[in-house]
Amino acid sequence: xxxxxxxxxxxxxxxxxxxxxxxxxxxxxxxxxxxxxxxxxxxxxxxxxxxxxxxxxxxxxxxxxxxxxxxxxxxxxxxxxxxxxxxxxxxxxxxxxxxxxxxxxxx
Amino acid sequence: xxxxxxxxxxxxxxxxxxxxxxxxxxxxxxxxxxxxxxxxxxxxxxxxxxxxxxxxxxxxxxxxxxxxxxxxxxxxxxxxxxxxxxxxxxxxxxxxxxxxxxxxxxxxxxxxxxxxxx
Numbered sequence: 001x002x003x004x005x006x007x008x009x010x011x012x013x014x015x016x017x018x019x020x021x022x023x024x025x026x027x028x029x030x031x032x033x034x035x036x037x038x039x040x041x042x043x044x045x046x047x048x049x050x051x052x053x054x055x056x057x058x059x060x061x062x063x064x065x066x067x068x069x070x071x072x073x074x075x076x077x078x079x080x081x082x083x084x085x086x087x088x089x090x091x092x093x094x095x096x097x098x099x100x101x102x103x104x105x106x107x
Numbered sequence: 108x109x110x111x112x113x114x115x116x117x118x119x120x121x122x123x124x125x126x127x128x129x130x131x132x133x134x135x136x137x138x139x140x141x142x143x144x145x146x147x148x149x150x151x152x153x154x155x156x157x158x159x160x161x162x163x164x165x166x167x168x169x170x171x172x173x174x175x176x177x178x179x180x181x182x183x184x185x186x187x188x189x190x191x192x193x194x195x196x197x198x199x200x201x202x203x204x205x206x207x208x209x210x211x212x213x214x215x216x217x218x219x220x221x222x223x224x225x
Contacts, residue, residue, distance in 0.1 A: 034211045036152070043202055043215040044144075044152065055213060087152055091210035095166040097142075097154040 002026055002093050004100035006086075012106045019075040021103045023088035028068045032092040035064055035073045038102075039084045047086075048073065075105075083107045109133035109214055111203050116219030123193050123223070129186040129203030129216055136184040137161075140206035143177060143188050145199035146218075153199075156188065157206065171197075193223045 003026040013019055023033065031051040036044040046055040048064035051071060061076045075082055088100040115127040129141070143155040156177040157166045165177050176189040186203050200220050204212035 032210060036212075038152075043217055044212070045215070046207070046211060046213045049207065049211045049213075089152075089211070095154075095157070096168045097157075099152040099154070102151050 001096060002029060002090050002098055004088050004090060004098055006088060006100040006103045008103060009101075010104045010106065013078055015078055015080060015107060017078050019073075019078055019082070019105055021073040021075075021086055021105070023066075023071040023073070023100050025069045025071075025090055025092075027093075029090040029092035031067045032090060033064075033066070033071050034089045034091070035062075036087045036089065036099075037082075037084045038087065039081075044087065078105075078107050080107055109205075111205065111214060111216035113201065113203050113216045113219040116201065116221045118222045118224060119193055120225050121194060121223055124189070124191045125193065125221060127188040127190070127201055127203075127219060127221070129188075131184045131186065131203075131205075134205070136179075137181045140209060141177075141179060141186045142204045142206055142212055143186075144202045144204055144212060144215075145197075145221075146202070147196070147199045150199075155201070158186070159209075160206075190221070193221075195223050197221060198223045 007022045035048040038044040052064045085102040112130045158177045174192045178187045200218040202218045203216045205214040207213035
């Protein structure tokens with residue numbers, strides 16, 4: 001099973017600042033990695049898939065990069081509504097699909 | 108407008124059974140694989156099960172194999188999760204999610220809470 005780790009666990013930033021979230025895989029997942037946003041009390045929402053493709057309706061301030069074992073989600077200019085937990089997820093080796101433990105972004 | 112609406116959650120005793128349902132609307136259900144993903148209170152996301160668009164194959168996380176069964180009724184646009192021999196660690200919000208490319212989860216329901224407790 002591929003294990004994903006995320007850092008930092010919590011990120012506290014101000015509106016307009018840049019957020020950089022990391023996800024590391026225990027073995028290569030090529031580019032089969034996604035990022036999800038989960039706001040408090042809501043279901044997760046797909047942000048990025050295939051490491052760098054934005055999902056439908058996702059603002060362009062969200063971008064993804066990386067391949068192999070190291071990935072980054074960047075939020076270029078934080079908005080208050082970006083306060084959420086962000087999860088990475090791999091689909092290179094399944095079942096099972098696996099998620100990282102999440103990074104909480106406080107704004 | 109695409110909607111996924113889960114139902115069937117509740118409180119059940121350890122060893123009991125429960126069936127979750129997910130009604131899908133606004134898309135051609137027969138064209139899409141479907142997943143169940145759960146989230147224990149205050150914890151992260153855990154993928155539970157996947158069924159292909161034609162229902163030909165089902166896949167499970169090891170911790171639920173032999174206890175949970177994912178199924179679909181395509182004419183009714185319904186997805187199900189039959190859960191038997193429930194344990195305390197099955198307590199979670201259960202989300203149904205639409206598959207994207209046999210890889211990702213691109214549309215989610217709001218979830219239904221399952222609580223396993225005596």
